[in-house]
Amino acid sequence: MEWRVAWVKDGFPRIRGPVWDVNKRLADEEFERKMKEVKKDGPK
């Protein structure tokens, strides 16, 4: 099965299969980085 975004535009690349692990890893890393910044600088 083909997944997501193809409906945006004809010829737009379709993503196949689960991308969730990559998605989760990137979000976890970003969250950790941003929370460290908040801790260091105080809430903005």
Place this chain on the structure above:
Amino acid sequence: MALNRKIAYIDLSTGKIEIKPIPLELRRKFLGGRGLDAYLLYNHTKQGCDPLGPDNTIMVSGGALCATLASATSRCHVMAKSPLGGMLGSANMGGFFTPELAWAGFHHLVIKGKAEKPVYLWIHNGKIEIRDARNLWGKTVTDTQWAIREELGDDDIKSLVIGPAGENLVRYANVMTGIKNSGGRTGMGAVMGSKNLKAIAARGTMDIKIAYPKEALEYNKRFIDQITSAKVNQTQGTLGTPFIWGATNSWGGVRTRNFQYNQMLYADEIEPESIDENSLKTIGPYHMTGCFGCQVHCRPQYKIPTGPYAGVYDEGPEYTSQGGMSSEPDIPGLENLLVCNHLVDQWGVDNLEIGSIISWAMELYELGILTNKETEGLDLRFGNAEAFQEMLERICFRKGWLGNVLAEGGIIASEKIGKNSFDYLIQVKGVSNLHSDERATPALALNIATASRGSDHLRSRPAIDLYHLPQEVMRKIYSSPVPYDGPLSSEHTEYIGKPWQVFWHENCYMGVDCLGICKYHTTFLGATLPNFEDWSRVLYYNTGLELTPREIWDAAVRSNMMERLFNLREGLTRNDLKKGDMLNHRYFDEPCRRGALDVVGKVIDREKFAKMVDELYEYKGLDKNGVPKPETLKKLGLDKEPSHLL
């Protein structure tokens, strides 16, 4: 003419029915549909009345363009005081009912009192009859409609009905028509149930004279081109509204596990393409259907593919079912989504509200605030499809302590459950939030906090804010029909200019709710879709009522103010968590953990949020407390309400 349809006042306690014309003076002020309903609600409902008592008045209406040659104008509006939050109750649905009501001679019904036994209304070519509905009581949504057709011997009858949830006074029960057209949000089905009113059936063959038929048809061709050429509507016509959930979940704008997360992981089975594939397999290639006079056809048909309900037909699921049944309780299976969508359609209950309430209970269970004692042994953890479906049934039929308590809605339930359960209830004005997560989108957060019927995406949501539209496009949209030269930002995480966008969309959506047009035919999701200038012409060609785009805007502003006045009368206070324009603390305190990198870590800034509310109040002519200034009411001609003109 199209606007000669009548208004009927029906007292179910006495059986008295009074029919009156609708003065053009009131059409000019409130147009019809939701706007005129708001005027009627304010004038005909006593302050502080019990929403489930005989003094509550329920309005049912079509818009001013209903049953004309204009596209997608079949929206049906239902309004009363809400049993869910005790504030404004309002529900809006598509389908085929209101054109039939108009052909039967009526645009508005005003129903009060309570029948001694279950009844239904039979409306046929100018006549209204109150009929015995004891044989219908207990029937599901579709069985009720077929039973009425059989009893009256006419398969073309269209009915608005309640299911078992409405009969059982579940405070977020829907009014339904067709298989799945749902008048959801704020419990209008419970108000019908409280009046022993099972259904309203209509059949009409009375002509509707179009003012300028040639021009109306020609303009409608342009309208159709505009509507069908928009990419968003082509996608809606292919995948239905599930595409909205899919797109939103991709970037992290969907709430999961009752707001603990903003993205549902491993959601492959409930992605729009997966739902579409099931429809293709179980129905065939032409599986999209639509409402009266609409070219978009955004509603998939399907059969449940597996399990105990295998082979059962239904329509949808809408994105709200994906949210309520899948992402909020974190249940990834397609079968669960399709079964739950079917059950809420048949029992007549708000998919968003019941999904949110059960998900809230799931979080309380995992926190130990609810235990096996209250759940009577049900393992109410996130992800448990069996437990979710069991709770659906317990709530709709008020089974067991927890089912009965959750049927009362979040605020009453939190008082009964106690401890700090209210802190976890994601609601505004007693209405659970949509499945979307607005922490990364201040404009959308402002929308749900200030929407008149409680947290709601269809009242003032500037959804196109997510498209990062070029400044010149935004300027064109938001500077008409009233001039605006203030700031506008293409960035959806910004706070600048958002109050004007929310104000503009509030009036845009009220305008189409008064005319009866579906929001998918507006700038709700597509920047190129019809706007005030188009509605002015369509209204004139079809009905002969000549209003400038600015006058339609003014009628929308006035109608929104009527709703505000009603809410203020029922206790709205700006920062009140239960009755105010305020968000749950989690929006401000708990950062988004998932999604696109610009979404991760986002919260709503309290100070900036308060400034946005201040600015929105200024545009609306309200003081700092959210109360209209005397000059605002005078300008809108509302300084003498309640007026009882109609």
